Amino acid sequence: MAEVRREDGLREADSATLSNFAQFRLHRLHLELRVEFEQRRLAGAAELTCSRRARSAADDAAIECVLDTRNIKVHAVLVNGERTSSWTLDAEHGHEVFGTPLRIALPESVYSSDEEFQIRIEYETGENASALQWIAPSGTHGGEYPFLFTQCQAIHARSLAPCFDTPAAKCPYSARIVSPEWSTALCSALMTSSTTAPDELDASKRVKISTFDQPIACSSYLIAIACGQLSKIDLSPRACVWSEPGVVADAASEFAAAERFLSTAEEITALPYAWTSYAILCLPPSFPYGGMENPCLTFVTPTLLAGDGSLADVVAHEIAHSWTGNLVTNSTWNHFWLNEGWTMWLQRKIVCAVKSKPLLFDLDARNGIAQLRDDIALFGEDNVLTALCPPLSGVDPDDAFSRVPYEKGFQFLLHIERELGSELFLQLFRSYLATFQNKTITSERFRKFVVDFVAEKRGPQNALAVDWDTWLYAPGMRAMGKPYVELVSALDGTLADAALKFAESWRSEGELPSDGGDDRWNSMSTVERVLVLERLLECPFPPAMAFCERYDLLESRNCELRFRALMLCLKNGALATHPTKVRASVEQMLSTQGRMKYTRPLYREYSKHASDDAKALFAKLNHFYHPICAKMVAKDLARTS
Numbered sequence: 001m002a003e004v005r006r007e008d009g010l011r012e013a014d015s016a017t018l019s020n021f022a023q024f025r026l027h028r029l030h031l032e033l034r035v036e037f038e039q040r041r042l043a044g045a046a047e048l049t050c051s052r053r054a055r056s057a058a059d060d061a062a063i064e065c066v067l068d069t070r071n072i073k074v075h076a077v078l079v080n081g082e083r084t085s086s087w088t089l090d091a092e093h094g095h096e097v098f099g100t101p102l103r104i105a106l107p108e109s110v111y112s113s114d115e116e117f118q119i120r121i122e123y124e125t126g127e128n129a130s131a132l133q134w135i136a137p138s139g140t141h142g143g144e145y146p147f148l149f150t151q152c153q154a155i156h157a158r159s160l161a162p163c164f165d166t167p168a169a170k171c172p173y174s175a176r177i178v179s180p181e182w183s184t185a186l187c188s189a190l191m192t193s194s195t196t197a198p199d200e201l202d203a204s205k206r207v208k209i210s211t212f213d214q215p216i217a218c219s220s221y222l223i224a225i226a227c228g229q230l231s232k233i234d235l236s237p238r239a240c241v242w243s244e245p246g247v248v249a250d251a252a253s254e255f256a257a258a259e260r261f262l263s264t265a266e267e268i269t270a271l272p273y274a275w276t277s278y279a280i281l282c283l284p285p286s287f288p289y290g291g292m293e294n295p296c297l298t299f300v301t302p303t304l305l306a307g308d309g310s311l312a313d314v315v316a317h318e319i320a321h322s323w324t325g326n327l328v329t330n331s332t333w334n335h336f337w338l339n340e341g342w343t344m345w346l347q348r349k350i351v352c353a354v355k356s357k358p359l360l361f362d363l364d365a366r367n368g369i370a371q372l373r374d375d376i377a378l379f380g381e382d383n384v385l386t387a388l389c390p391p392l393s394g395v396d397p398d399d400a401f402s403r404v405p406y407e408k409g410f411q412f413l414l415h416i417e418r419e420l421g422s423e424l425f426l427q428l429f430r431s432y433l434a435t436f437q438n439k440t441i442t443s444e445r446f447r448k449f450v451v452d453f454v455a456e457k458r459g460p461q462n463a464l465a466v467d468w469d470t471w472l473y474a475p476g477m478r479a480m481g482k483p484y485v486e487l488v489s490a491l492d493g494t495l496a497d498a499a500l501k502f503a504e505s506w507r508s509e510g511e512l513p514s515d516g517g518d519d520r521w522n523s524m525s526t527v528e529r530v531l532v533l534e535r536l537l538e539c540p541f542p543p544a545m546a547f548c549e550r551y552d553l554l555e556s557r558n559c560e561l562r563f564r565a566l567m568l569c570l571k572n573g574a575l576a577t578h579p580t581k582v583r584a585s586v587e588q589m590l591s592t593q594g595r596m597k598y599t600r601p602l603y604r605e606y607s608k609h610a611s612d613d614a615k616a617l618f619a620k621l622n623h624f625y626h627p628i629c630a631k632m633v634a635k636d637l638a639r640t641s
């Protein structure tokens, strides 16, 4: 465990790193990597440029540099260009989740000086590097070439390269990637060159050499690499879409609103987009998340390709992270809600402004509440992991992942907005970005910032009526009490009420509602339809199968609808009444995408009704999924049996 040192002198423990990052300033990270598809590994070097922080009694231990690694094979270590043998992979202090610390003794000339120094580690990634997914040609759309992508959030960067794997250690980074001649390599950085040349290791072959530079300091979890057969379509002078050649046209039309999302975000934040260019990479279907906000290069799942742009909110979310998360960053994973709560708030503002539908904000917030309710029920109302600032000592951040930091974080910010009024809250948001951009932040620092801001704007006698301790540290939602109930009931119900009425008439009549019927369903947006399905999921609904068949939901291209329809059928016993159709639909969805939002609940529900079938299916598909998804489904299935 190390401590995060900040300018204000407060210290915050980061239990998820075994490094001693707090004793150094990290100035730059440079990666030189070969993408070796046949061996399924990255091989090359990582070079860190650091300097010691000003010495104090507590810093005596800085005679060594300790880096995070997991499953990394180290071949050599050089300090300031000199090869050293004074290093060890310290398995004794290793941890199954947090990895194996790499201890490098520093020569006296380095540790007794405050000058910058370089540490170069020559290494290759291990067989089960959790950040990497190697996809065989059969798992791609084109079917001809393999594909590689990385996912470093939360603590997987240490399996990609030795590093200070904590959000608190931000630095600019650069990369030189050597890949097969047929491929395109991309990084979460600006591409500075791309050429083909004879392979240094085998002159009979040619390779692609691409270089990248990320001049803005970013945390290790934002490092990203992808490599495959890729094509690009420009959306605007600064925005584009990348994907496999057979997918890129669909992706470009689905995400055509990206430039409008960007310029709208600039208006709301009053801060220009800092990262120069913006690309969306639509990945093969095993990508485990909806999107990942890698700087300059958002990764998205192809499950967003609904054909009508209706799921592009995820792109607005990842674009919002360009400010909240990537510029202003949680200093440890205990404060993840500051990344995600703010991003949900900004995402909803962007989408409402772009669609010119202010009521969408409240409607989408209601959907968020439904997701929050489900996740809190899953973890348990008293589970400490449902606090906004959960205690994470010894906990794998992947185990703590839920909608809590997103939706409870959003609700908390909405609560503050309601107390302050929208105008003053927008000022607070802009001031927050301007103050903390390029820095990292904790919840207590945020609290002090808000309290000071309100005192300055409204005078100390008009302090904010917010119960900070309960919101930040109490688990579940019940403890939030009256303010939360009032928050929910104050959400505008114009759009939601029509959708809920539709759901209620289906429930009470058990068939098509007599007033309006199909026309009402057909005129609803995806968000409204999701709300209908969420309401029907709340309690038993025997005509689930008839409902889903009437609207072709089990075959829908819209994964948000298809997923909820399958959950509705499973929960209401349709596996017993329509075994062939339901089993085929469940297996189809689980074998064609690996997004955890759908995959984990579907396996959990499937295994409640057909435990052996669920396990057999997972055994067959295990290698199709990303390592993070496979790990979490395995845990879920072990728990349900």
Ligand SMILES: [Zn+2]
Residues within 6 Å of the ligand: 317, 321, 339, 340, 343
């Ligand atoms: Zn996010």
